[in-house]
Amino acid sequence: MKEIKVGLIGFGTVGSGTAQVLFEQKERLKKRTGTSIVLKKIADICTKSLPDHFTGTELTADAAEIINDPDIDIVIELIGGTTLAKKFILDAIANGKHVVTANKALLSLHGMEIFTAAAAKNVEIGFEASVGGGIPLIKSLKEGLVANKILSIMGIMNGTGNYILTQMTDHGTDFHDVLKDAQKKGYAEADPTYDVEGIDTAHKLVILMTMAYGMDVRLEDISCEGITRIEPIDIQFAEEFGYRIKLLAISRNHDDHVEARVHPTMVPEKHMLANINGAYNGFYFTGDMVDNIMLYGQGAGKMPTGSAVVADVVDIARNITHNCINRVPSLSYMADQIAPRRITPMEELRCPYYFRFSTLDKPGVLSRISGILGQHDISIESVIQKGRERKGTVPIVMRTYEANEASVCHALKEINAMETTTAETVKIRILVDDEE
Amino acid sequence: MKEIKVGLIGFGTVGSGTAQVLFEQKERLKKRTGTSIVLKKIADICTKSLPDHFTGTELTADAAEIINDPDIDIVIELIGGTTLAKKFILDAIANGKHVVTANKALLSLHGMEIFTAAAAKNVEIGFEASVGGGIPLIKSLKEGLVANKILSIMGIMNGTGNYILTQMTDHGTDFHDVLKDAQKKGYAEADPTYDVEGIDTAHKLVILMTMAYGMDVRLEDISCEGITRIEPIDIQFAEEFGYRIKLLAISRNHDDHVEARVHPTMVPEKHMLANINGAYNGFYFTGDMVDNIMLYGQGAGKMPTGSAVVADVVDIARNITHNCINRVPSLSYMADQIAPRRITPMEELRCPYYFRFSTLDKPGVLSRISGILGQHDISIESVIQKGRERKGTVPIVMRTYEANEASVCHALKEINAMETTTAETVKIRILVDDEE
Numbered sequence: 001m002k003e004i005k006v007g008l009i010g011f012g013t014v015g016s017g018t019a020q021v022l023f024e025q026k027e028r029l030k031k032r033t034g035t036s037i038v039l040k041k042i043a044d045i046c047t048k049s050l051p052d053h054f055t056g057t058e059l060t061a062d063a064a065e066i067i068n069d070p071d072i073d074i075v076i077e078l079i080g081g082t083t084l085a086k087k088f089i090l091d092a093i094a095n096g097k098h099v100v101t102a103n104k105a106l107l108s109l110h111g112m113e114i115f116t117a118a119a120a121k122n123v124e125i126g127f128e129a130s131v132g133g134g135i136p137l138i139k140s141l142k143e144g145l146v147a148n149k150i151l152s153i154m155g156i157m158n159g160t161g162n163y164i165l166t167q168m169t170d171h172g173t174d175f176h177d178v179l180k181d182a183q184k185k186g187y188a189e190a191d192p193t194y195d196v197e198g199i200d201t202a203h204k205l206v207i208l209m210t211m212a213y214g215m216d217v218r219l220e221d222i223s224c225e226g227i228t229r230i231e232p233i234d235i236q237f238a239e240e241f242g243y244r245i246k247l248l249a250i251s252r253n254h255d256d257h258v259e260a261r262v263h264p265t266m267v268p269e270k271h272m273l274a275n276i277n278g279a280y281n282g283f284y285f286t287g288d289m290v291d292n293i294m295l296y297g298q299g300a301g302k303m304p305t306g307s308a309v310v311a312d313v314v315d316i317a318r319n320i321t322h323n324c325i326n327r328v329p330s331l332s333y334m335a336d337q338i339a340p341r342r343i344t345p346m347e348e349l350r351c352p353y354y355f356r357f358s359t360l361d362k363p364g365v366l367s368r369i370s371g372i373l374g375q376h377d378i379s380i381e382s383v384i385q386k387g388r389e390r391k392g393t394v395p396i397v398m399r400t401y402e403a404n405e406a407s408v409c410h411a412l413k414e415i416n417a418m419e420t421t422t423a424e425t426v427k428i429r430i431l432v433d434d435e436e
Numbered sequence: 437m438k439e440i441k442v443g444l445i446g447f448g449t450v451g452s453g454t455a456q457v458l459f460e461q462k463e464r465l466k467k468r469t470g471t472s473i474v475l476k477k478i479a480d481i482c483t484k485s486l487p488d489h490f491t492g493t494e495l496t497a498d499a500a501e502i503i504n505d506p507d508i509d510i511v512i513e514l515i516g517g518t519t520l521a522k523k524f525i526l527d528a529i530a531n532g533k534h535v536v537t538a539n540k541a542l543l544s545l546h547g548m549e550i551f552t553a554a555a556a557k558n559v560e561i562g563f564e565a566s567v568g569g570g571i572p573l574i575k576s577l578k579e580g581l582v583a584n585k586i587l588s589i590m591g592i593m594n595g596t597g598n599y600i601l602t603q604m605t606d607h608g609t610d611f612h613d614v615l616k617d618a619q620k621k622g623y624a625e626a627d628p629t630y631d632v633e634g635i636d637t638a639h640k641l642v643i644l645m646t647m648a649y650g651m652d653v654r655l656e657d658i659s660c661e662g663i664t665r666i667e668p669i670d671i672q673f674a675e676e677f678g679y680r681i682k683l684l685a686i687s688r689n690h691d692d693h694v695e696a697r698v699h700p701t702m703v704p705e706k707h708m709l710a711n712i713n714g715a716y717n718g719f720y721f722t723g724d725m726v727d728n729i730m731l732y733g734q735g736a737g738k739m740p741t742g743s744a745v746v747a748d749v750v751d752i753a754r755n756i757t758h759n760c761i762n763r764v765p766s767l768s769y770m771a772d773q774i775a776p777r778r779i780t781p782m783e784e785l786r787c788p789y790y791f792r793f794s795t796l797d798k799p800g801v802l803s804r805i806s807g808i809l810g811q812h813d814i815s816i817e818s819v820i821q822k823g824r825e826r827k828g829t830v831p832i833v834m835r836t837y838e839a840n841e842a843s844v845c846h847a848l849k850e851i852n853a854m855e856t857t858t859a860e861t862v863k864i865r866i867l868v869d870d871e872e
Contacts (some may be wrong), residue, residue, distance in 0.1 A: 021583050021725050024724075024725075025583045025584070025585075025725070028583075028585060029582070029583065031650065031769050031770055031773040032582055032650075032765070032768060032769055032770065032773075033582075033770075034770050128580070133726075134581075134723075134725065134726035134727070134729065135580075135726075135729060136575075136576040136579070136580020136581060136729075139572075139575065139576070139579060139580045140572045140575070140576065140580070143572070143575060143747065143750075143751065144564070144571075144572020144575045144576070144744075144747050145570075145572060145743070145747070146465070146468055146469075146746070146747050146750050147457050147461045147464075147465065147742075147743050147746035147747055147750065148461070148743055149461075149464060214467065214468075270713075272711065272712075272732060275708065275711045276708075277706075287570075287743065288460075289457050289460075289461070289570065289739045289740065289742060289743035289746075290569075290570035290571075290733065290734070290739070290740045290743040290744075291570070291733070291734050291737075291739070291740055292733060292734070293570065293571060293572075293731075293732065293733040294730075294731070294732040294733065295729075295730070295731055295732075296708060296729065296730040296731075296732065297726065297727070297728060297729040297730065298726070298727050298728070301727075303725045303726070303727070304725065304726045304727055306583075306725060307581070307583050307584055307723065307725035307726040308580075308726075310582070310583035310725075311579065311580050311581070311582050311583055314579075314582050314583065315579065318763050318764065319760075319763075322758075322760035322763045323759070323760065324755075324758035324759065324760040324763065327754050327755075327758045327760065327763070328754065329468070332468060333467050333468055334467055334468065334469075334470050337467040337468075
């Protein structure tokens with residue numbers, strides 16, 4: 001039986017999950033591929049010994065022992081970070097090895113450099129595990145939806161953020177309390193910035209846009225707003241309007257320009273994305289032929305992510321044994337077809353908005369606020385003013401018709417400067433449901 | 437540029453959609469594959485002429501002109517049915533041509549014969565379009581989830597049936613009225629038997645089980661019950677218990693035996709499958725590594741199905757140009773690994789049940805019914821008896837704890853024979869939500 005040898009750098013959560021998948025599924029993979037995939041070496045600086053049943057696998061503290069091993073066909077990088085990981089990957093490529101990685105931060109920052117190096121050495125880069133854990137969405141975009149122009153990408157791409165929002169929704173708990181609890185339970189990291197500020201979601205959106213549109217995307221062009229300012233009262237008002245608040249990545253393909261943004265969004269409660277709860281992820285694509293498609297599953301975790309890493313290893317192993325490397329281009333379009341495109345500036349965005357104004361309960365306030373909105377061409381669709389007293393002030397809540405982001409910013413600046421305004425206005429963009 | 441030549445047999449809804457995808461996406465497919473995919477011939481007995489922009493494509497009434505054309509690499513069969521379609525496919529295979537088909541009925545009945553013939557000639561069979569329209573789920577099972585033992589397959593696999601149930605749920609309309617309306621609108625066929633009796637769903641389940649488990653499945657072993665007996669009153673009671681009624685395919689992999697059944701099911705309202713409405717489909721898989729995954733989209737339709745057909749054509753085209761035919765086994769396991777396995781007889785099933793008894797409003801009836809259930813080891817979890825008079829009788833509605841199907845059948849037989857019972861008891865199986 002043909003044999004493919006694999007080296008694994010990084011034996012943390014996902015690394016040990018990946019090794020476990022390779023051992024537990026060894027016989028199944030033989031039955032499916034006719035090939036034996038052998039985990040020859042694991043490199044990790046903190047690990048002193050391997051589990052007993054990892055027979056035949058060597059442990060080393062030195063990644064170079066994998067990168068320079070002429071016997072190893074595929075190097076799996078699972079140490080994370082963007083410095084050492086980048087060096088290891090580029091060194092492995094230079095040695096003619098195929099690479100599988102789950103490193104979304106690295107790919108969203110230095111993807112083009114890595115893919116260019118890989119193309120020059122005719123090796124493959126597998127990165128299914130970098131987005132959406134075990135959900136086979138990279139493969140679906142590259143192959144299953146190959147006959148589509150992707151018109152839009154939307155998704156809940158961060159399990160920690162969605163877990164926090166779900167807890168806030170179900171129990172009316174404050175953001176900071178839920179976060180503390182999530183950290184205690186291990187659902188959120190000690191430094192949760194990447195998750196709650198939308199940065200992790202933006203990393204994933206960069207990768208998906210690159211693949212879906214055949215486009216060279218820069219992370220800094222993506223507008224990114226987190227969930228730290230969402231309050232339970234906004235979630236309650238959202239419900240009254242028929243929405244759920246989700247941290248969405250949204251990208252729309254307008255041919256000459258492309259929307260790309262990450263922000264808390266009011267999602268109509270009947271939309272599939274509104275019903276994705278807890279640590280689950282949902283990726284919602286619209287193709288010009290296939291219409292709406294959603295892929296749903298656990299977007300992180302030891303074994304689901306290991307499942308995706310091993311799927312990539314198998315894919316590359318099949319290409320090695322069938323002598324068809326780069327049968328599918330790594331970025332789904334032929335390398336010479338990938339080009340930068342204009343990202344729509346946020347000021348040009350048009351969508352409906354939710355506003356929560358905090359004001360003193362004085363006569364004429366509502367009239368002045370709506371006057372300012374009118375001057376900026378922002379039409380009000382509905383208002384809730386309930387006199388729920390809150391820290392001495394009254395919330396006025398509005399839903400607008402479609403309005404322009406720049407106008408909204410100008411109007412809110414004026415309203416926030418009013419002497420009756422007691423706190424900065426909360427603004428949440430509303431998703432228009434195109435499914436109905 | 438390399439060129440792959442394709443012949444299309446059948447120019448109906450899906451056939452014309454497929455041809456449209458091939459023309460509209462021609463340039464995109466070149467950018468993604470470096471190959472030109474040319475639709476050389478279309479065979480159809482009813483079509484007199486092709487659209488003007490189909491330049492270079494010949495029209496013929498004789499499928500043999502495609503099957504015997506030495507120039508054609510891939511034959512697409514989209515005529516449906518199980519007689520002529522089977523002959524055309526086997527003839528094409530015998531001529532060494534690869535085949536792409538959306539024919540679920542044919543594959544669920546004669547799949548093994550076709551796959552064996554294809555293996556003998558070393559050609560490929562693409563059948564992504566046979567299940568779930570444009571949703572890339574066959575590829576996901578074969579490749580993306582390759583490192584998983586699939587533990588269960590559940591799904592809403594028929595858009596017509598789901599459209600009817602959704603209309604009944606949203607508007608309280610009677611099954612037959614919704615069906616008539618759906619037929620008028622073209623959502624249901626003149627003979628809706630396959631859709632509403634669950635047969636189409638069973639066809640799809642056979643294909644998915646074969647692939648997911650590496651198992652030789654026979655259609656006649658799948659227990660199949662349709663939605664024609666569901667009444668709006670059951671949908672209302674379901675809501676009171678926190679369920680939605682869906683026509684589900686359910687298969688669970690118990691190693692030594694495999695559950696395989698299609699029937700109306702009460703799905704907990706928080707389950708993802710409960711929220712799939714209208715003509716959409718949802719395929720919910722559980723893998724031992726990846727946990728729960730769901731793929732959602734339009735399970736039928738001209739362009740979505742065309743998208744899947746063309747994805748298969750591209751897959752095979754890549755294999756031809758890279759000289760790696762059968763890089764992935766058609767049935768996802770190596771041919772010698774596929775074996776029959778025992779299908780669990782329905783009598784052995786255990787699940788919770790919903791019953792609606794129609795009885796005369798007489799003292800002691802509830803006590804007698806619960807007595808009979810108790811004798812058969814069926815424990816009642818909750819009862820609703822509201823005295824809603826209905827054609828002179830009163831409905832008594834119950835939800836049971838997990839019970840055995842055979843015991844339930846015996847008990848209902850006794851209860852149906854009671855002199856106070858005015859109509860056959862309605863029985864709907866309840867899905868246990870393993871997601872929470």
